[in-house]
Amino acid sequence: MRPIVIEANTPVNAFLQSDDAIYGAGLDAFTSIGSLGTYAPKESLFWEGDLAEFQYRVVRGTVCLYKLLPDGRRQVARFCHVGDLIGLSARTNYQYTADALTDVTVQRIRRAELDAHMEDDPTLRRGVLASISEELNAAQNQLLLLGRKSASERVASFLVTMTEQAMRQGGDGHSVFLPMTRVDIADYLGLTHETVCRVFSQLKAQGIVRFSDPHDVEISDATALAVLADGDMDTRLCA
């Protein structure tokens, strides 16, 4: 049973990113009318069921969105990185909890304000629609992962996705930082943290990845990883 406690005094994973790495076409409204907020690791931006007053855009750090079952089982729906929007929904209440994994900076904007701006700004509208539709896309890929992939395939897919993410933020595609814990990864992949560990160890033994420490992966064989992830070769990650 995972305790539902907010603790502010935890090890801070240095995961700084330059502001110029922010992307997201047509989402300037967040910059111009949003207010900045900062959160320490393990702080919650909001809880599932809360009135959805704000919508967010990540400026720095990583946020984890998840749902809980009554008995404490947890499913992470998404890790949000720089540029991602959080809290878009037609519902009046948040449908998941959002926790900061690292030191996080967000632009916060009131729903009503965003809605008003969207009425006037076709570019913003398209940006928001594109963002939510990409989110849906990612969720559907995750359905395939959770419903049909083996443990190794899930972990490999996760590493491929994290690598792509890192490259969008200017990474070289070889060294990737994982801001989340093994438990977070497990709850994202529908596994236990022990299984995630074991697969990481297998991948190390096969010479596909190397860990300088638990949060720093080096991708030694991106092709092998991509094949493992999909049973398929057509990927943008081939060495």
Next chain:
Amino acid sequence: MRPIVIEANTPVNAFLQSDDAIYGAGLDAFTSIGSLGTYAPKESLFWEGDLAEFQYRVVRGTVCLYKLLPDGRRQVARFCHVGDLIGLSARTNYQYTADALTDVTVQRIRRAELDAHMEDDPTLRRGVLASISEELNAAQNQLLLLGRKSASERVASFLVTMTEQAMRQGGDGHSVFLPMTRVDIADYLGLTHETVCRVFSQLKAQGIVRFSDPHDVEISDATALAVLADGDMDTRLCA
């Protein structure tokens, strides 16, 4: 290995619904500018990877959206019922395949046309945004199901969802028609068809459901089903 074949001559599950059961606020554009299309069971509306020329709205019948892995493993992302929109995405290509499960009627609208209408019609915009955001919501609930629920919980959740769906279409909440096969259900729930069968049999043995035939469930104990689905009592289905 599931053969990728379109067959038009298959048993037709009578799943007629009156047109007045159609819902969806602000989506009249589909009615006014869309053209009607009909599909026989097992016919495909489109394939994953196809150029996404049209967007669809279901008028009659049930459509099944799914993704395949290279080795044939399948994950059903969604069953689309009357009123649901299909093919909304910022991508230029479809991200999944869409098959008719029953005789299906859809309103078909060209992407460019829908986009143009959305520029002019705030109500349509809100309707589309609400639809896609509900779709995202459903997908996130399915992530929790696939990542963290047991076989019995998955099947119970499925029956609860199907019952709610039937009630939105005017059903009484006791008798529910399941247009899909056991394999479809299994591929939706991340199980095998044998496991789905066994859980159905357990539920029958526990007096929670009754089957007059494999496609017609009678929900005898909606409360028990809801508890099984979530380990929780707060549901709209309680007898």
Next chain:
DNA sequence: CGACGATTTGATGTGTTTCAACGAAGGTGG
């Protein structure tokens, strides 16, 4: 009537979970 697909049930196998133990790192308090 015979063939085929869908459903159901049984027997067996296995991938992942569960339970357990240990080590490393970091923060806290004496």
Next chain:
DNA sequence: CCACCTTCGTTGAAACACATCAAATCGTCG
């Protein structure tokens, strides 16, 4: 500054839920 404690990560052994393999039944259609 050091002992203590907690969290996180890792690995091993055992248990289990579900998958796999197999076979029988049923309904439908040609």
